[in-house]
Amino acid sequence: MLEVSAHIARDDFSFEVAFSSDARITCLFGRSGAGKTTVAELVAGLIRPVRGRVLLDGEVLLDTDTGVSVPVWKRRIGYVFQDARLFPHMTVRDNLLYGPRRSGDLHPALDQVVALLGLESLLERRPGALSGGEARRVAIGRALLTRPCLLILDEPLAGLDGARRGDILPWLDRLAREGPPILYISHAVEEVARLADRVVLVGEGRAVGAEPPDAAFDRPEAEAAAGLSAPLSILDGRVTAHDPARNATRIDLAGTAFLAPLLDVAPGDRLRVVVDARDVALALTDPVDASFQNRLPMQVAALDVRPDGVLVRLEAGELRLKALITRQAREQLALAPGRRVIALVKATAAARYA
């Protein structure tokens, strides 16, 4: 459980931080320069706020009112910096064992961490001889070996090309399942959509409230922060079956069957599907002869009139879906809260993020 409330003042900006989260992965999400790293540095103790409190699992790390300030080296927060910051005069192995040696940990989980992050072949190398992706993996391992109560990952994928991202993404998924709670900094909507359990929006001098991704992305400021041109629906589901012959994967989304393009995810595994609200059409009767592979009976929950159209919020049991339509379409269908409609989603419009 991470609880942060603080007022930060710097030369050029001031900043209000207030959120608490006990999620496995909490994302600090916002544009570059919004202050995401500042929030992380506050949690790690690398900067001091004018006033504020930081609690981790109930332990007070900082309280300016009572004068408590646990120094960085005692906080047990693993910080993976964007630039890795490996120690250039040590081998990868000595980098990894740096933390355990400081704390007198005689039985560091070196083998597990090396296996978790695939570092076997790197152990005797020097940091100067590592690629960007390798260096970041080593930095993650180095932080993990301190047995942190919280792991901060600062844009672990930024600046890496596609192949190098592939070096890290699978390890991040494993880390999310097997590692400590993570505070994940990112400005990329696909990373946040893929990984986050809770999202803290950072921008306009604020980092307030940790919400589920679907709720966080529902906010206008999230659209601005992510550079989104339309709202997204973020749907958690489970793979039920594959149909390679038809190039399709069946997914169970909160009790509703959903068809997506063939995915490389084992049946039974959890995954997250993201649907752009512009890719959802609505019909009053089921158009059985149309190509839409997902025709979901839903109910209109609410209507938001926006400059770019009408955002229709739909629900069916636990499933929530957003559709962005024109005002003209709304009039034609006479949409109002409570109205039953069929939501039409092409299988190919379902972007898969996990």
Place this chain on the structure above:
Amino acid sequence: MIALSPEEQQIIGLSLKVAATATLFSLPPGVALAWLLSRYSFPGKALLSGLTHLPLILPPVVTGYALLLLFGRNGPLGRLLEPIGIVFAFDWTGAALAAAVMGFPLLVRAVRLSFDMVDPRIERAAETLGARPFVRFLTITLPLALPGVAAGAVLAFAKALGEFGATITFVASIPGETRTLPLAIYSLTQVPGGEAAVLRLVLISVGVSIGALVLSEWGARAVARRVGGTR
């Protein structure tokens, strides 16, 4: 090379002893001061930096005279230290003190530059891994800067070997006690017919100095390589 005479051996031995002692004792305060100047800002920092460099620009005779006033038998510090058995006046330890003071600015400068090259962000990373500040210094900063520290020590050592003005003013030129290589060369130039002996000592002196310079240059390059992380 013709074998060294016992007298030459004694001069070189004394010079090395004086220079080594001077370097060894100025290293800890020199490294501490360099660290302070490299990593912290505080009121009076410019003054402290200036004071450190003072022996570099003052006439060595003035530095020697200041040492004589402070550490002479009747100087305030000299009288303070005499009861606990530390005497500098007209003793080889005085020559070492003069050499240390004269070499100190060079040492601090070289060490400070190598500390400046160590990225403070890497030190921050060490902190997040559980290293308290002193441990962080010992495990990250100092090892990364070590070749630079060595370079500074070599420079200070070379300076100590060549120190003349402050030494002769502070502790005079006593054979076997304070007459180091440069003092011996000077004495020999004052004696008719000493040219051959002078030349031998000059050649020895040049050799030792060049060796020190080469070593310090190598150290500076090594620190750059270490910080780059390619070896």
